[in-house]
Amino acid sequence: MKKASIAIVEPCAALLPGYADALRRGWSPNTMRDVSADELAAVEADGRAFLDDLTANRGTIKHADGSETPRLPSRLFWISDGEFSGSIGLRFQPGSEELPHFVPGHIGYTIVPWKQRRGYATAALGLILPVARAEGLSRVTVSCDADNEASEKVIVANGGVLVEEVLRDAETGRAKLIFRIAT
Numbered sequence: 001m002k003k004a005s006i007a008i009v010e011p012c013a014a015l016l017p018g019y020a021d022a023l024r025r026g027w028s029p030n031t032m033r034d035v036s037a038d039e040l041a042a043v044e045a046d047g048r049a050f051l052d053d054l055t056a057n058r059g060t061i062k063h064a065d066g067s068e069t070p071r072l073p074s075r076l077f078w079i080s081d082g083e084f085s086g087s088i089g090l091r092f093q094p095g096s097e098e099l100p101h102f103v104p105g106h107i108g109y110t111i112v113p114w115k116q117r118r119g120y121a122t123a124a125l126g127l128i129l130p131v132a133r134a135e136g137l138s139r140v141t142v143s144c145d146a147d148n149e150a151s152e153k154v155i156v157a158n159g160g161v162l163v164e165e166v167l168r169d170a171e172t173g174r175a176k177l178i179f180r181i182a183t
Contacts, residue, residue, distance in 0.1 A: 006123035008077035008088055008131075016047050017083030022112045031110050044088050063102055074104065074160050075131055079111065079124045086111035088124045092135055099141060106132060106140035106174065121154045127156065133183035134168075140183060146175035155179045 009015070023040040042050045055076055060068040072091045079086040088109035093099065099106065107128060111120045125142070133141050142160060144151035160179035167175050 004034060004081035004120075006120055006127070007080050008084070008097060008124055008127045008153070009052050009080050011076060011078050013047065013051065014082045015042075015078050015080060016043065016051065018044065019078065019121040025112075027110075027112045029110060029113065031108065043074065061102075069100070069102065072100070075128075075129075076134070079120055081115070081120070083179075084112070084130075085115045085120055086124070088128050090128055090132055090135065090140075092132070092137060095136070095166075097137055105178070106137065107142045117150065121151070122157045123153055125158045129181065129183045137183055139180050141178060141180055143176045143178050146177050152177060160169075 010018075020040060020043045023036040023043070026034075026036060028034045028036045029039065037139060039050075042053070057071060057073055059071050061071055062068050067119055073094060074092070075090045077088050078084055079088055086109065088107065090104055090107055091099070091103055107125065109124055111124075127142070142155050142164075143166075147167065156179075158181055160181045161175060163180050164178040165175065166178060
């Protein structure tokens with residue numbers, strides 16, 4: 001079987017039907033809570049406005065305790081093998097490699113279930129590291145649930161070094177592994 005060529009691309013109209021299909025099939029771009037129904041409604045209401053809003057870097061983030069904070073600057077990409085396959089994003093504070101206490105890592109990613117375990121996340125993480133470097137980051141933090149062996153392998157395959165294990169994450173209540181990767 002030929003290995004698929006993976007790319008990270010800015011969210012675009014060409015991949016929007018595949019994104020909507022993934023949402024219909026129950027995939028959520030948010031790994032903390034299911035936002036698939038809300039996002040699908042927004043895509044179906046006005047796809048162009050949805051894409052504009054998705055990449056606008058505005059608004060706030062609502063935390064588990066109900067508080068809200070402004071969104072960090074970010075770069076969002078869709079993972080593609082010719083069709084929509086997942087998403088990966090980079091969050092950062094300009095001029096600093098540090099993150100606020102409520103941000104679990106610089107990079108977050110998720111692959112649609114029917115394309116998992118094919119190397120897509122590993123490839124996408126490798127592709128976003130130069131983007132992080134271009135934003136001035138010499139290293140990034142990436143976290144995963146302590147019981148997520150697949151994600152741990154993705155991070156380690158990209159040079160991730162375990163720096164901390166958090167027994168109870170404040171936002172999720174789950175144990176987390178914290179890694180650093182040089183860009």
